[in-house]
Amino acid sequence: MKLAELAKELQISTGSFIKFIQDFDLELAECLTTNFQVKKDFEKFARENISFLKKYEKDLDQNKSIEDIAENINQPKEKVAEIIANEKPQVFDNGLYKSTVSSFGIDNKLGGNYQFVYDYFGKKSTLTKQDFIGYRDLFFYLSRELEPFINKTPLTDWGIHKPVGIILYGPPGSGKIFWANKIAEITGYRFDEVKKYYYGTSFVDGNKTSFNDFLIQKMKEEKSLLFMEDFDTIMNQRTEEKSVSSCDEETKEIILHYIGHFEEENLLMVGSANSVADIDKEILAPGRFDVLIPIFPPNAQERVEMILLHITRHLSEDSLLMKILIKNNANKLPFWKDISSKMNVFSNTMIIDFTQSLKKRLRNMYLKHSSEDIKIDSKLLNSALRDASAKLTEEYLDQVAQFLRDVSVNNYDDFPHRIEKLKKELDHYKLVEIPRPSIGFSHNEEEKIKK
Structure with a gap:
């Protein structure tokens, strides 16, 4: 069962479930699979504790001050303020905190007794069996951006289309290829890395081929994720002070030409960049590579x-x-x-x-x-x-x-x-x-x- 299906059945939002997992520091491997299938222990907990989860969601949706939270959970105001300061949540102009703050989550961090939650997750997954370590915030952020791939509701109910271009940006060595593979798992697309020799014109098995030919071939295939390294170099913005290579400029123009067909052809392109500061603004325009995922x-x-x-x-x-x-x-x-x-x-x-x-x-x-x-x-x-x-x-x-x-x-x-x-x-x-x-x-x- 998908998390969205469980949420709909229990009439508890998926966002509330996600925040609950983060607030109570639950291992993702014990709750969900990469493609958001609910694990048995988590489903059992949700069904048997639906009243608590509804209270959690109601509190999460309320705008509240530090004083409100302290009174609600019977904790010192100073300690509540310290937790909130560390979390740096969003706040309204009138000083009330938005629904990103949970009174229950703060109480848990201050030593509140929630053993009944952890009783359902006694079998810890060993580190070697976990899909990945930490990064729950990044995983859930990524899943929100990929929602149209996970279920069709955003398209049928809201007209929100699937992204066709994603940029993973961050310092070298922080795992951008790893996260590109995770995107392939979440979307159900096949991971293909674009090798450097695909750019420009080359000879393969004695036959002349080009990046244009390569891209057309990939668009014919079913559900393909194309991963491009050095995306910020290839898509660099040309200025009077800075020139770009003719090969990179040609690659950029080919992608801009075909990108409007990516969604209907079930092709998703993911670029890896150290920085997005100098990428051509045409590339970052809406409907192109407009999903930016920071890799810390x-x-x-x-x-x-x-x-x-x-x-x-x-x-x-x-x-x-x-x-x-x-x-x-x-x-x-x-x-x-x-x-x-x-x-x-x-x-x-x-x-x-x-x-x-x-x-x-x-x-x-x-x-x-x-x-x-x-x-x-x-x-x-x-x-x-x-x-x-x-x-x-x-x-x-x-x-x-x-x-x-x-x-x-x-x-x-x-x-x-x-x-x-x-x-x-x-x-x-x-x-x-x-x-x-x-x-x-x-x-x-x-x-x-x-x-």
Whole structure:
């Protein structure tokens, strides 16, 4: 059963269900599949707790002040204000919070007893079996943008058409290809990557072919998702100060020529860009590539989970590395929190580099001493961290800064919490000038104090 079908049957909005999953920090893998099929445990919970879910939705729909929330959940006003300040929700001019704020969600964060919710989700999915780690906010945002693919109601009831062009933008190494594959899963389209040699004219098996031929062929196929890397370079806006290659300009013109037929031909094009700032405005026009999805570097908690995932991936329970991890309690999330806090603005690939470096160092130590009694201490962790930091260049930090400018313009209201957290992490790398000592001799009084 799809989430939309369950929501319609129980007369509870899908938006309310989605916010509930986020407020109560439920694992997506325990609630929904990628294409929004409801898991058995979640369906059982919803049916047996329909009265609570209706109360949750009613509260969510009400505009309320901090005082209203504090009185409703019997919690101190100061603590409620602190939670809301961290969440950065939307607020009306009169100071009342919009329906993005749930009194129940705040109460849960302040220690309210909602064990009856978690009793339905006792079997935690292991990290290796989860579709992805964290990023629930991004997943649900993406699903809203892809609603016409998930069910036909937006088209039949509202005339809202399926997007034909999507741009995934963010710093290098943050998983844009991963999310393009997720879009293919959600929409049920086949994932095809557009190779660089498809652009312009080339020879394949002795036959002359062009990007125009390639695109026409793909439009004939059933439900195809075309993924294009370097989208911001190919679709760059030409100006008097900046020229673009003739091959890229030709590719752009071909896409603009055919894009009006993409929907009827069941073709979806997804572009990967480091920045959307310099993309030709014609490309971003309504009905073209007008869906912009920001792909953030992982936050601190997501980094913890990613480290554990990649350090334990493909390991059997009796493997040498697993034995070493267990002896250090490094097979559990809390072990990695301290080192994760030092990985400000790290990309996914940097985290993988860290785990690979650490594995190699542990293996070398084992080969040297032939013993599993290896302590994973701060010296070892910091050495692997230095190796992974090789990609943390000035150019990369500039790309993160540009991403923050882009996402603040295009998607701030959708991801205020992530944006502010990422800003703080980037600020960690700003150089602070060290005060210079004064020139000249010390004053006599100062000399007396020293003595």
